[in-house]
Amino acid sequence: MPHGLEVRGLAKSYGGVRAVDGVSFAAAAGRITGLVGPNGAGKTTVLNLLTGVDRPDAGELLLDGRPVETRQPHRIARLGIVRTFQSARVFPNLDVLDNVLVGADCGRQRDGATERARELLDVFGLGARARDRAADLSSGAQKILELARLLLARPKVILLDEPAAGLSEHETQRLADTLVAARDAGLTVLLVEHNLRLVMGVCERIVVLDAGKVIATGSPEQVQADAAVRQAYLGGQRVAG
Numbered sequence: 089m090p091h092g093l094e095v096r097g098l099a100k101s102y103g104g105v106r107a108v109d110g111v112s113f114a115a116a117a118g119r120i121t122g123l124v125g126p127n128g129a130g131k132t133t134v135l136n137l138l139t140g141v142d143r144p145d146a147g148e149l150l151l152d153g154r155p156v157e158t159r160q161p162h163r164i165a166r167l168g169i170v171r172t173f174q175s176a177r178v179f180p181n182l183d184v185l186d187n188v189l190v191g192a193d194c195g196r197q198r199d200g201a202t203e204r205a206r207e208l209l210d211v212f213g214l215g216a217r218a219r220d221r222a223a224d225l226s227s228g229a230q231k232i233l234e235l236a237r238l239l240l241a242r243p244k245v246i247l248l249d250e251p252a253a254g255l256s257e258h259e260t261q262r263l264a265d266t267l268v269a270a271r272d273a274g275l276t277v278l279l280v281e282h283n284l285r286l287v288m289g290v291c292e293r294i295v296v297l298d299a300g301k302v303i304a305t306g307s308p309e310q311v312q313a314d315a316a317v318r319q320a321y322l323g324g325q326r327v328a329g
């Protein structure tokens with residue numbers, strides 16, 4: 089059984105702010121791991137450090153037990169670790185199908201790419217929009233399109249930065265179904281998300297950050313019952329289920 093992604097002692101300060109302060113956790117292979125926490129907890133910074141968008145002050149990243157030495161975003165992507173951003177990055181003037189096919193070039197998976205791209209669009213509910221310009225999709229649909237493009241390249245690990253933000257309830261359900269299907273096909277997922285209903289519904293394990301530190305790790309049930317999580321993250325309220 090491969091390990092998936094492991095983060096050890098990750099740290100990053102901006103001026104006097106310790107945005108990420110000695111963070112260690114694992115995202116097991118073939119599982120969906122949630123990374124949650126209140127605003128400013130350091131979640132996006134973790135994703136930026138893992139994908140080479142920003143440089144850590146300290147820390148190690150391991151993929152399937154092997155250290156990832158490079159800090160260059162394109163090399164990290166070539167190892168199979170890819171990410172989405174809080175706002176979708178699509179090619180507005182390309183149509184929806186061609187947007188997905190860009191992922192085939194990134195992943196060098198051209199054989200059968202068009203067929204697979206169409207399948208992905210169907211799974212995501214965008215099949216009927218294949219020839220529409222990406223710019224004409226809603227912002228939620230653009231996020232789903234970005235995800236389809238990334239999946240076409242068959243990554244090992246996908247890091248998602250608030251994929252449900254701006255999605256309708258229906259789109260969020262599609263997203264959940266697709267993440268579960270991708271996981272069942274072997275994908276390792278790290279999900280940064282404020283929609284706790286989604287997180288609790290699809291994640292096997294959840295890592296909770298507060299003020300740059302991991303304050304809890306466990307199953308959705310364990311995390312919901314954790315006093316430190318309630319205090320820091322929810323001000324004592326019950327975690328939405």
Ligand SMILES: Nc1ncnc2c1ncn2[C@@H]1O[C@H](COP(=O)(O)OP(=O)(O)OP(=O)(O)O)[C@@H](O)[C@H]1O
Pocket residue numbers: 102105106107125126127128129130131132133134
């Ligand atoms: N480039 C930067 N320069 C200065 N400070 C930064 C920078 N990036 C992040 N920070 C600070 O680091 C801390 C963590 O921010 P980060 O965006 O990682 O949190 P987050 O958990 O993703 O929050 P949110 O849920 O609101 O997106 C915050 O105090 C933020 O202001």
